[in-house]
Amino acid sequence: MARDAAATRERILAAATDEFSAHGLAGGRVERIAAQAQCNVRMIYAYYGGKVGLFDTTLAEALRRMAENVPPRPEDLAGWAGDVFDHHQHFPEVLRLSMWAQLERPEALAEPREVYQNKALAVATAAARPLSAVDVLVFIYAIAQAWQLSPKGLTALAENPANSHGIAARRQSVVTAVERMLQAQS
The missing domain is CATH 1.10.10.60 (Homeodomain-like)
Structure with missing residues (x-):
């Protein structure tokens, strides 16, 4: 065979x-x-x-797939934040791999720098803002990943934390937070 x-x-x-x-x-x-x-x-x-x-190949492949599956949408950054939230709901292993890499092998995270530079460039060309494109990206990622990164003891306090209504409400909160941040920067 x-x-x-x-x-x-x-x-x-x-x-x-x-x-x-x-x-x-x-x-x-x-x-x-x-x-x-x-x-x-x-x-x-x-x-x-x-x-x-x-490990390095696994991490790089997971981040590459995320970049392909959730490319930045400079014309709709709030919607893109919702897409990032959705990605982490469906593929939590990507965020967990990233967190392990930050703890155990931070040099492996230097690899996707080009991906982030491309995202920052896309955001920077979308509109001039007082915050830098990198600041906007960090904010979007922080908000979109917050639920996945929160302590399980805290998220367990939510009523039915895994039901579709609760997830949809959290996603909408992410989108709204990014919309408001962008409005404040206009």
Whole structure:
């Protein structure tokens, strides 16, 4: 039976996303990744050079997919903030991977700088504001990610925190907060 290297790499990245988002780099186990990906540990080392290389690739791929799935909309930054909120609701592992990287491997986060520069340029060309484009982006990300980053003990206080009505209300709050921030900057 012929091997399909691309399919093996995809299975490894999917398994690594699950493992590293749950346990981080230090707690992630290559053996568990290999078992979930239905490959052997040698394949992981052959394709990624080791656990650190696999973590970096997993993080870069997750951030690349997010950039593709949720490109900035300079003409509707508030709507884009809602899209970022939605992305984190549907793919919380991306934010968890980013948080683990900030804690355990901050040098891995330098890679998407170009992506953020492109977003900042798009925001900067949308309209002149007293806040810099980077400040606007940081604000949008902070608001859009706040629910996912809040302590579970706090979010558990919300009545039915996972129901669609509550999620829709939180999304609308994100959009409204960004709209008001942009109006204040006009």
